Amino acid sequence: MISDTEMTFEMALAKLEAAADALKKDSTTLEEAMNYFDEGLKQYNYCSKILADAKQKVLLYEAENNSLKEMD
């Protein structure tokens, strides 16, 4: 099980998409639907936060010490 802090944007997005899909199904019960909605909302907030807090980095690989150095 991956904790929330390790979860990537893509994983959270996949969960959000899965929640939306599950909600669409006729076979989903009301109780399940509420849980999926909660889950979807949680992932939506998580993804939006990643976008809002984005700190893009441009890194340069240095072969001699096999490490990345921040550019700019």
Place this chain on the structure above:
Amino acid sequence: MAIKPIKVSQVNSYIKRILQTDPVLGNISVTGEISNLKFHGTGNVYFSLKDNDSKLNCFLSLEYLKNLHYELVDGLSIVASGNIYVYERGGSYSLNVKDIYIEGVGNLSIAFEKLKEKLQNAGYFDLSHKKMIPSFPGKIAVITSETGAVIQDIIKTIKMRNNYVDILIFPSLVQGKGAAPLIAKAIEDINQFYADVDTIIIARGGGSIEELWAFNEEIVAERIFSSVIPIISAIGHETDFTIADFVADQRAATPTAAAQLAVPETIQIQLYLDDLASQTKRYLNHKISLYDMKLSSRNFDALKQIFISSIALKTYKVEQSKDNIHQRLRHIIVVNEGVLEALKATIDGLSPLQIMERGYGAIINNVGRLVRSISEVSQGEDIDIRLKDGNILSTITQIAIKE
């Protein structure tokens, strides 16, 4: 005057010493056309170089074959570098090839087609091996020249579209003999040490077939094919196709196009997220109203049932009551008819007319009232005596009190 005869092995040994100590033959480049190309099971390659008048046996060991930049094929004109080697036991000599260089678009095209065919047959270009380019990457690695417009175009394009993807630049030579091994190593290093990279872009600006050649080398094709991380290639101009482009999971026409393919626009992602969120909300509401409807329809049905059965019960009771009432009414009527008959007989017996029939009469005073006592009349008063067949109008002359 001839020296005394010597043995065959001595001759060959002598020739070997002469040839292999010669400075020219020790490091020589020979141009010629490949013929009789044979790949030996050991991995070594044997062929002849020929021109119009002569031919030279050549030997290429596996060790040097691995570093070769071109795919060899009969008829290909090459420049082979190496040294002359004498095989003493066979009394033959050959060129021990250490490197091969190809010149001219025609020749390069032949080598290109040869490698393309080989890799195609090996399944390197199969769609089934193509990996999906991640839609929402967090890290993009770029293998290209550290200097020049390409890297700037890619960084600029990514930054314009997206504000969260990290860009890892792996500088590499992108032309010349050393380029292909460096590009191959960069792909390997990223897969090994930076496995969290979502997509690799391999890019180079436009150039001649010679300048782009590193991307037509088998070592690069191999590493692209075996990379676990999906790779987008953008080599040369839109019209240039390299082997790397065929093997890559996705080919982009230009470095800018590669950047566009690699990263989505942040605003589009946010819109997509918003859409998903509103979808979940909509579906939940839909689900709720669906259940609401089900619930109320069930309630209505239940109520209807109760209502219908209660109506039936009441109808039954009403019917029953109706029957009772009829019976009771009939009974009452029967009883009352008897009572009525009896009363009639009694009444008939009591009727003044019956009494008058027996000869009795009634006295009515002048105001029309029946007179029951002498105290109700006075002398001289007119009275009306009624009998069964008429009246006698008379005047009271005397009143006598009963003793």
